[in-house]
Amino acid sequence: MTISQSVAITVGDEKHTVPEGMTVIQAMWHLGDAMVKNVGCLGGACGACAIICRLPGQMLPKTALACQTMVSEGLNIRFLQGDPSKKEIAPLPAETPSRETVFQYYPETRRCVACQACTSACPQGIDVMVGVREAMIGDLALVAERFTTCVMCGFCAAVCESRIRPHRMGLYARRLAGAFYPKPPTQLDMRIAEISSGQFDREWNDVMQAAQNA
Numbered sequence: 001m002t003i004s005q006s007v008a009i010t011v012g013d014e015k016h017t018v019p020e021g022m023t024v025i026q027a028m029w030h031l032g033d034a035m036v037k038n039v040g041c042l043g044g045a046c047g048a049c050a051i052i053c054r055l056p057g058q059m060l061p062k063t064a065l066a067c068q069t070m071v072s073e074g075l076n077i078r079f080l081q082g083d084p085s086k087k088e089i090a091p092l093p094a095e096t097p098s099r100e101t102v103f104q105y106y107p108e109t110r111r112c113v114a115c116q117a118c119t120s121a122c123p124q125g126i127d128v129m130v131g132v133r134e135a136m137i138g139d140l141a142l143v144a145e146r147f148t149t150c151v152m153c154g155f156c157a158a159v160c161e162s163r164i165r166p167h168r169m170g171l172y173a174r175r176l177a178g179a180f181y182p183k184p185p186t187q188l189d190m191r192i193a194e195i196s197s198g199q200f201d202r203e204w205n206d207v208m209q210a211a212q213n214a
């Protein structure tokens with residue numbers, strides 16, 4: 001039998017010992033926390049589990065996603081308590097959008113002073129500042145592309161001294177790009193062709209059989 005090693009972690013101000021080899025979310029479950037908030041997809045896609053963490057010896061903390069971060073000795077963890085930045089009701093325009101379309105709902109975007117704090121804070125490695133600058137010059141298709149992997153954790157807005165909401169502006173740009181600069185869905189077409197060719201028939205039948213046997 002393999003005996004797993006333990007590691008000491010700190011969550012908030014509380015010290016705990018948990019088995020190594022777990023993600024931070026799994027460690028919270030292990031500690032008996034039901035995690036009714038600060039958790040969602042468990043796949044690094046929803047941004048609900050945003051944390052600030054620091055290892056011993058590190059000068060500065062870094063941002064991360066708890067479902068994608070393994071516990072390690074001395075890890076200090078704080079969960080971000082939600083994203084308080086305001087959501088705008090931003091409908092799609094009737095005509096081709098410009099930067100003024102974005103500024104109408106996110107006027108603060110123009111205040112960017114290029115400090116790079118948002119880029120440094122992004123756990124997804126997005127160059128958020130460049131995305132904001134692209135919005136300032138009106139290249140909305142580029143903005144949309146840049147924010148494709150945004151998980152809406154809100155760290156970028158939380159650190160912005162100019163009170164810009166890059167992620168919400170980026171999401172709006174993604175909606176605009178989808179409506180006005182659509183790209184052919186090549187990956188989707190490829191997957192549909194694979195399914196149509198019968199490539200997954202065996203797996204599908206296994207699932208259906210399992211459902212009948214349940």
Ligand code: SF4
Nearest residue numbers: 112113115116118160
């Ligand atoms: S933190 Fe704010 S001001 Fe600084 S680069 Fe990012 S959007 Fe611009």
Ligand code: SF4
Nearest residue numbers: 122150153154156167
């Ligand atoms: S762009 Fe902002 S909201 Fe999106 S993942 Fe990066 S820090 Fe989080």
Ligand code: FES
Nearest residue numbers: 040041042047067
């Ligand atoms: S639970 Fe969704 S990103 Fe971690």
